[in-house]
Amino acid sequence: MTLLASRGSLGAVLRSPIIRALIVGAVIAAVAAWFVLRPRPLPADTFAGLTGDVTRGEQVFWAGGCAACHAAADAKGDGKFLLAGGQALPSPFGTFYAPNISTDPAAGIGGWTVENLGNAMMRGVSPEGSHYYPAFPYASYAKAEPQDIADLHAFLATLPADPTPSKPHDVGFPFNIRASLGGWKFLYLNTDWVVAGDLTPEETRGRYLVEALGHCGECHTPRNALGGMERDKWLAGAPTPDGKGGFPNITPGKMKWSSADIVEYLTSGFTPEYDSAGGHMALVIENTAHLPDTDRAAIAAYLKKVPPLE
Amino acid sequence: MPRLLIAAAAASMAFTGLATAQDAPFKMEIAARQGIMAYRAIQMGTLGGMAKGEIPYDAAAAQKAADNLLASVTLDASMLWPPGSDNAANPDSTALAAIWAEGSTIGDKAKAMADAATAMQAAAGAGLDPLKAAMGPVGGACGDCHKAFRVPD
Numbered sequence: 001m002t003l004l005a006s007r008g009s010l011g012a013v014l015r016s017p018i019i020r021a022l023i024v025g026a027v028i029a030a031v032a033a034w035f036v037l038r039p040r041p042l043p044a045d046t047f048a049g050l051t052g053d054v055t056r057g058e059q060v061f062w063a064g065g066c067a068a069c070h071a072a073a074d075a076k077g078d079g080k081f082l083l084a085g086g087q088a089l090p091s092p093f094g095t096f097y098a099p100n101i102s103t104d105p106a107a108g109i110g111g112w113t114v115e116n117l118g119n120a121m122m123r124g125v126s127p128e129g130s131h132y133y134p135a136f137p138y139a140s141y142a143k144a145e146p147q148d149i150a151d152l153h154a155f156l157a158t159l160p161a162d163p164t165p166s167k168p169h170d171v172g173f174p175f176n177i178r179a180s181l182g183g184w185k186f187l188y189l190n191t192d193w194v195v196a197g198d199l200t201p202e203e204t205r206g207r208y209l210v211e212a213l214g215h216c217g218e219c220h221t222p223r224n225a226l227g228g229m230e231r232d233k234w235l236a237g238a239p240t241p242d243g244k245g246g247f248p249n250i251t252p253g254k255m256k257w258s259s260a261d262i263v264e265y266l267t268s269g270f271t272p273e274y275d276s277a278g279g280h281m282a283l284v285i286e287n288t289a290h291l292p293d294t295d296r297a298a299i300a301a302y303l304k305k306v307p308p309l310e
Numbered sequence: 311m312p313r314l315l316i317a318a319a320a321a322s323m324a325f326t327g328l329a330t331a332q333d334a335p336f337k338m339e340i341a342a343r344q345g346i347m348a349y350r351a352i353q354m355g356t357l358g359g360m361a362k363g364e365i366p367y368d369a370a371a372a373q374k375a376a377d378n379l380l381a382s383v384t385l386d387a388s389m390l391w392p393p394g395s396d397n398a399a400n401p402d403s404t405a406l407a408a409i410w411a412e413g414s415t416i417g418d419k420a421k422a423m424a425d426a427a428t429a430m431q432a433a434a435g436a437g438l439d440p441l442k443a444a445m446g447p448v449g450g451a452c453g454d455c456h457k458a459f460r461v462p463d
Contacts, residue, residue, distance in 0.1 A: 267446055278453075
């Protein structure tokens with residue numbers, strides 16, 4: 001009797017128009033959430049017909065700064081090609097450890113196809129279809145040219161293997177729920193150029209190097225509470241993740257260096273006062289030093305076009 | 311009276327000396343090594359100015375600057391780096407205690423700097439292109455040591 005009564009009341013509840021509307025709403029929300037939160041790989045034909053070039057791939061490797069995080073911090077010379085990972089990136093959300101991206105098929109990414117690499121770099125999606133944390137700068141690499149990814153894939157395949165397993169990230173609740181990164185991407189994965197309008201070919205090349213491969217904005221642009229780059233404060237400087245220092249404002253509003261000063265800095269690390277670059281920027285310069293002069297000049301030309309902020 | 315004045319002056323000098331020694335035991339050493347860094351920066355200003363095209367290339371001036379740089383690198387400055395003269399104990403210094411730590415690579419870094427300065431000394435007077443090519447290794451050696459052993463910016 002009691003059972004029947006409760007069944008009856010459940011039936012009555014389900015027949016209530018308000019409850020029905022709520023259920024329909026919840027289903028729509030779940031579908032919408034799935035739609036927003038699901039990993040979105042690149043279109044299947046993104047790399048169709050592209051062949052990777054190892055020599056060009058090495059230039060992409062330096063322009064993209066892979067070794068700055070994935071090689072040991074004190075790596076020199078050929079040590080920069082041993083991409084065993086391990087460097088720690090502290091953040092307000094936890095500490096991220098750069099993974100092993102050497103050619104080891106188990107510990108590294110030796111088994112990856114060019115599509116796997118493209119989805120990782122341009123969409124932040126792993127081969128298993130889960131989201132990567134944006135400590136991996138896919139919000140910048142998202143603007144990369146597929147040909148550059150193909151070239152990089154060819155180059156990475158020539159590098160040595162290392163069996164060191166990747167270190168798990170040290171990230172607490174709720175940021176350890178990877179599905180939530182779908183929401184982050186929905187909000188902040190934006191492939192529009194920040195600096196738009198008429199640009200010379202040199203400035204356009206510089207924009208590609210700064211906004212896409214070089215991922216300069218990842219440190220030099222401030223982030224909001226959810227860790228999204230604030231595009232209206234592009235390259236205007238930001239605190240370091242540990243809160244002890246700052247990444248400088250490199251817009252023309254603050255940085256008064258000449259183009260020659262910028263080129264020299266990115267070549268030898270000397271500031272206009274002939275001090276040398278410090279902190280993580282020293283690692284960045286170990287990458288930019290490998291670029292052709294024309295690329296460093298292009299970066300300088302682009303930086304002069306960034307909206308000045310103080 | 312004069313005796314009293316002299317005694318007072320002597321006492322005050324002794325006191326001042328004592329106070330300085332207690333407040334900043336390595337003041338002179340730190341000032342001297344920062345002076346050497348500034349001297350190197352001035353030489354690099356000549357070489358870098360030519361590399362950037364800010365000042366016309368002048369073989370004799372470039373050679374002089376590179377000679378000076380190498381001299382400053384080969385100068386025996388070991389007495390300027392006593393243990394304990396690090397940033398933790400001396401706010402005026404930006405030298406990390408890691409310089410003196412077990413297994414420190416400071417010797418390798420100094421050798422790399424000497425090699426880069428030697429290469430610059432051979433290149434600077436030989437033409438603008440050799441000078442430009444030698445800038446990167448010198449900057450790399452400076453930065454490499456600063457990255458490891460200087461308080462981050």
